[in-house]
Amino acid sequence: AGKSVYLRQVGLIVLMAQIGSFVAAKDAKIGLVDRIFTRVGASDNISAGESTFLVEMQEAANILNNATDKSLILLDEIGRGTSTFDGISIAWAITEYIHENPLVAAKTLFATHYHELNEMADLFPRIKNYKVEVREYDDKIIFLHKVNSGRADHSYGIQVAQMAGLPRFVTNRAKEILTNLESKELTxxxxxxxxxxxxxxxxxxxxxxxxxxxxxxxxxxxxxxxxxxxxxxxxxxxxxxxxxxxxxxxx
Structure with a gap:
């Protein structure tokens, strides 16, 4: 839907504005930052024997240990390289640490597919939910390329897989399995x-x-x-x- 592109766009605009360059907007009010931290994609480090998840956690550790309240943090899908509950727990704890630690408390954009994290907006005063607008039509999805306030209650992975050309048997079976899993979902x-x-x-x-x-x-x-x-x-x-x-x- 464009979440990752949106994060990169924000990072580039902040950098361009701070060096006095052209900003692709009618107008912009952007504060100064001391550093821009990003975790927007990771791959394994074969030569060092490091898995994709380990690399991701090392990048996250670098951010949490060095960011200040004047930094900009861009996080994309933290915790996806492990089990679902481990990933949710790590993503929640990282978000809570950034919010609650006065030495960090940086401006942060965090893109995630963990819908459980939506609840944090009700628990923490400075956390807000935003969603990329999508419309469903005739079992298909249309990306509107708009970001509005509010929470996204479900993802469109199966529809995207269908758009990518996966066999109809696979996507139909995936829908059946998803329905079954959601009906039996346990905390x-x-x-x-x-x-x-x-x-x-x-x-x-x-x-x-x-x-x-x-x-x-x-x-x-x-x-x-x-x-x-x-x-x-x-x-x-x-x-x-x-x-x-x-x-x-x-x-």
Whole structure:
């Protein structure tokens, strides 16, 4: 839709204005910046054995460690080189750091497909959402090349793939899978609870802890705060309870 081009355009205009060059606009009011930091594309560094994601994180670290409140930061798709939840967490934390750290607090443009980050505009006073306008028509998309305030609630990756010429079977199947995933989408907290439920339901050598008549073990189970346990801690606790049950059976 043009987000990356928009970021590059802003960086170029600020640079051109600051050196006294022509600016491609009817008029412009642009403040001075001490540096322009960009993270708008990365590739792996084969000779150094560095993955694309590692290179991306190194660039992000350089920005966060050197930017000031007079800098301009342009970030494009931070966190996309890892799992979805890891990427969202990193992108959120970086945005929060720039906003909250008074030594940074730089003017920042951050383009992302993580719609969860839209919520930050409701939580932080200086964060604003903007979107690139798109119109859907007859199962196709039309890029309007306009940027307006507001939040984008979904992406158009499948439509773009269709425009690029992917076989119709692939794009149709992708739509089916997307619908299925969206209907079953869980938050990280819900995923954790689901895992713990499965762990709690595992039969340990056909021993049922809840059928065993032992008030101490029942009390211990009742006192467990499931929401505070990691999956590994839950497994360790189940193993501990299993040993206690076996010991009581031998007595």
């Amino acid at each position: 990280p907290y819900e995923i954790k609870k689901e895992k713990l439920k499965k762990l709690a339901g595992v039969e340990m050598n056909q021993i049922s802890l809840f059928e065993f008549q032992d008030d101490k073990i029942r009390q211990e189970i009742g006192d467990l705060e499931i929401d505070q346990l990691t999956p590994i801690e839950a497994l360790n606790k189940l193993s501990e309870l299993k040993k206690k049950v076996k010991q009581d059976e031998k007595q």
